[in-house]
Amino acid sequence: MAQTPPAPLAHPAPHGGAARPSADGVWINWVPAAGLVVQDVPVPAGEPMCAVVQDGRIAWVGPQLQLPLSFQTLHRWDARGAVATPGLVDCHTHLVYGGQRANEFAMRLAGATYEEVARAGGGIVSSVKATRASTEDELFAQAAPRLQALLDEGVCAIEIKSGYGLALEHERKQLRVARRLGEAFGVTVRTTFLGAHALPPEYAGRSQDYTDLVCHEMLPALAAESLVDAVDVFCERIAFTLAETEQVFQAAQRLGIPVKLHAEQLSDMGGAALAARYGALSCDHIEHLSADGIAAMKAAGTVAVLLPGAYYTLRDTHLPPIAQLREAGVPMAVSTDHNPGTSPALSMLLMANMACTLFRLTVPEALAGITTHAARALGLQDTHGLIAAGRPANFVLWPVAEAAELAYWLGHKPACTIVRQGRLVANGLGVAIAREPHGA
């Protein structure tokens, strides 16, 4: 198929990035959120912590009193007792799309189900129309404030899926916007190709033909343009069958691209076990996940991504099998699933709250879910999701007395101080450079 060569991705960075001040120096006087900080030496309980940032990376983490001599002369940022977490990771979003779907919200309030709305021509396909009708710049302009809302709350890495284009040029447009957002905002973006999200109207009744197009034309072309970090499928009775899902996974495997899956959201399709066989990074939604699915995910090291925003918006009552996942030791991530249909959510802290309240996660589980395990769900476990030496400096200082407050407040956005990609991008705490030795 003849293609117009895409324009270069270069884009000015009006939203931050390199324009923000460097966060290099010693960050003293903070309290770690349990389990989310890897210190270089043991820390006696209650001892204030410090982290050294050099050239945008964390060089050392440990108790302030044991700061190695070589770092003693660096200037110091005094966090004045704030609680620290790693930068948050939103590991499942459909952030780039045209329009919005408040009308469907009203339809569901009047009694229609998600499936009924989708079968009546609404749902994903209505966002496809609006996305196809939008230019790349329009999609960028619409997604930018949504991304900013997530960043303001400490998100330092985010996944953005395609899946509202459902044709090569429109999927490309979405993925290019995702890459541009990462560059313009100075945030780690992982792109996921979700060409198999819904059957586009022009392929009605020709599901196999569309699956072939996804596998043999769209995915190889987009991968060749370096637009695809992972491949996802919506495996569901209103979307793609298990056999079609496997064909897409095989195409991804041929290209060496990792897979993930929208699995068992509305019914148990056996998708999680299939995804695990392909070494999936994550299975997401999983309200109807079976015991076999859990065992397969455990064996494959696949992360369970919980999406309480979609569960809440759809007024779902079928809970994901949290206790069984916990018992099996499957890591559980928590994400917004931001999308215009089932989860118009723009707060990771609200998702942490809902994961606790609706799904009965403990607070430490929810906080690991929006950081460490979310990073693993994106294959970013070596660079994101923990405050640890050797990683890029991505962390958040919160104006709270204890970490549990991060999951406790409902709809409150605390004024935090954010270091993202080694730069001070927000300073709600007013952290200033402390001149006194040891920040005493």
Ligand code: NIG
């Ligand atoms: O993650 N489940 C499928 N995909 C999205 C919904 C997309 C939409 O309705 O626009 C989800 O919930």
Ligand code: FE
């Ligand atoms: Fe989703």
